Amino acid sequence: MKFLMKVAERRCSILALMLLVATLTFSVTMSPALADSDKRVVKVMTQNMDAGTDLLFFFVTDPISATKLTYEELQAANFRGRAELLADQIVNQQPYLISLQEVTLWQTISVTGEVGVMADQLDLIIHALAARHQQYKVVASQNLTDITAPLGDGSALRFLDRNVILARTDLKQSELALSNVQSGIYQATIAPVPGFPEELNGWLSVDAKIRGKSLRFFATHLESPVSQNDPTQVLQGQELITIMQQSKLPVILAGDFNSDASGLGLGPDQTPTAAMIVEAGYVDAWQMLHPRDPGLTWPYYLEDIYAGPSYPFERIDLIFARDLEILTVAVVGNNPPFPSDHSGVVATLQIEK
Numbered sequence: 080m081k082f083l084m085k086v087a088e089r090r091c092s093i094l095a096l097m098l099l100v101a102t103l104t105f106s107v108t109m110s111p112a113l114a115d116s117d118k119r120v121v122k123v124m125t126q127n128m129d130a131g132t133d134l135l136f137f138f139v140t141d142p143i144s145a146t147k148l149t150y151e152e153l154q155a156a157n158f159r160g161r162a163e164l165l166a167d168q169i170v171n172q173q174p175y176l177i178s179l180q181e182v183t184l185w186q187t188i189s190v191t192g193e194v195g196v197m198a199d200q201l202d203l204i205i206h207a208l209a210a211r212h213q214q215y216k217v218v219a220s221q222n223l224t225d226i227t228a229p230l231g232d233g234s235a236l237r238f239l240d241r242n243v244i245l246a247r248t249d250l251k252q253s254e255l256a257l258s259n260v261q262s263g264i265y266q267a268t269i270a271p272v273p274g275f276p277e278e279l280n281g282w283l284s285v286d287a288k289i290r291g292k293s294l295r296f297f298a299t300h301l302e303s304p305v306s307q308n309d310p311t312q313v314l315q316g317q318e319l320i321t322i323m324q325q326s327k328l329p330v331i332l333a334g335d336f337n338s339d340a341s342g343l344g345l346g347p348d349q350t351p352t353a354a355m356i357v358e359a360g361y362v363d364a365w366q367m368l369h370p371r372d373p374g375l376t377w378p379y380y381l382e383d384i385y386a387g388p389s390y391p392f393e394r395i396d397l398i399f400a401r402d403l404e405i406l407t408v409a410v411v412g413n414n415p416p417f418p419s420d421h422s423g424v425v426a427t428l429q430i431e432k
Contacts, residue, residue, distance in 0.1 A: 120406070121175050121176070121255075121294070121427070121430070122426070122427045126177065126179055126412070126421065126424075127179075127421035128162075128200050131183070132149050132152050132156075134149065135383035136383055137228075143231040146229060146231070147231065149383075152383065153185055158200060158203055161419060162206075164416060164418035165418040166207035168418060169213065169215070170208075171411070175246065175247050175250065176287060176333075177244065177245040178244060178283075179201075179204070179243040180334060180335045181241075181300070182200045183200050183240055185238060187234060188227065188235040189234050204245075214247060215246065215247055215248065216245065219242075219283040219284075219285060219298075220243045222241055223281055224239070224277075226239075226275055242282070257285050259284075260283070261285075264281040265281060265282070267310075267314035268280070269305055281299070282297060282298065286328065292431065294329040294430060296331045297331065297333070299334040301337050307349070312352050313352055316338070323361075324359070329403045330399075330401040331398065332399040333424070335396050335421065336352055340395070341373035341393055346392050353397060357399070361399040361401050362399060362405060364400055364424075365394065368407070368408050375391035376393070376410060376413075376422045376424065378421070396424050397424065400426075403429065406429055407425075407426065408424065408425070410423070
């Protein structure tokens with residue numbers, strides 16, 4: 080009997096020791112996770128999806144020939160495959176909010192007026208994400224430049240440019256609550272190409288509440304400078320700064336700025352716009368964490384009359400922040416096969432330290 084009692088006591092002691100070890104292990108492993116969950120952190124991404132053409136054919140040949148060449152170029156663009164590659168990047172990064180540019184819609188219009196969809200990049204990325212069980216929705220979508228050009232046989236090709244904000248929908252309301260969607264078209268525009276409508280650029284914004292604290296997320300795509308003397312992009316940047324300054328909330332700004340912030344001085348986008356945004360009180364996330372790395376994002380390949388592979392020589396895809404702590408920032412989509420001629424940029428930011 081005494082032997083059995085000693086065995087029972089020994090078993091109790093062993094169980095108590097195991098319970099103590101398990102408790103300590105749980106405490107050590109879980110405390111950091113619980114601490115992290117208390118932080119107000121948001122992850123954002125910017126990506127230019129690439130329209131599949133730079134429309135340069137319209138500057139070197141007649142409209143009908145240019146439209147035919149563009150149409151042939153688009154047929155080889157593999158929009159679906161690129162959307163699949165971009166969806167894989169989003170799966171890997173899991174951003175809360177995504178700023179997308181050049182989310183183009185290409186349509187064909189027959190002689191009898193029937194409309195066919197050649198490529199809808201918004202539809203393609205949403206379906207690619209859904210196929211990967213990723214829950215994202217369109218928070219805001221903005222129609223910009225809308226061009227219809229003749230193909231010469233009575234049919235036509237239509238191009239519609241769009242800016243889009245996507246947001247995750249699988250997060251708890253306490254982790255991400257969205258409201259107050261706004262948008263606008265910049266008043267500053269370049270002189271239109273004869274025979275075509277005015278080229279438009281714009282911005283989108285949404286307020287995001289993260290664990291009880293709010294910020295304003297801006298998405299934009301600024302004009303490409305047609306020359307070193309073209310003031311359009313700088314004027315658009317000034318408009319954007321004025322709009323953002325109206326917000327009393329912390330601000331994240333993400334997009335394709337067509338303003339080189341690499342400091343290398345190469346390429347066509349040597350404008351003061353990116354520096355002007357920093358001077359207005361916004362932190363360049365990449366520059367803050369990687370001051371010695373140019374972080375090049377464009378171009379990975381060239382189109383139209385310059386078609387072929389390329390190597391990035393500009394940093395024009397940028398994320399800025401005001402009144403937020405920048406925790407991480409990375410360039411993504413920069414290994415072949417490329418989802419776009421631009422790489423994406425992903426940043427994690429924190430509201431309050």
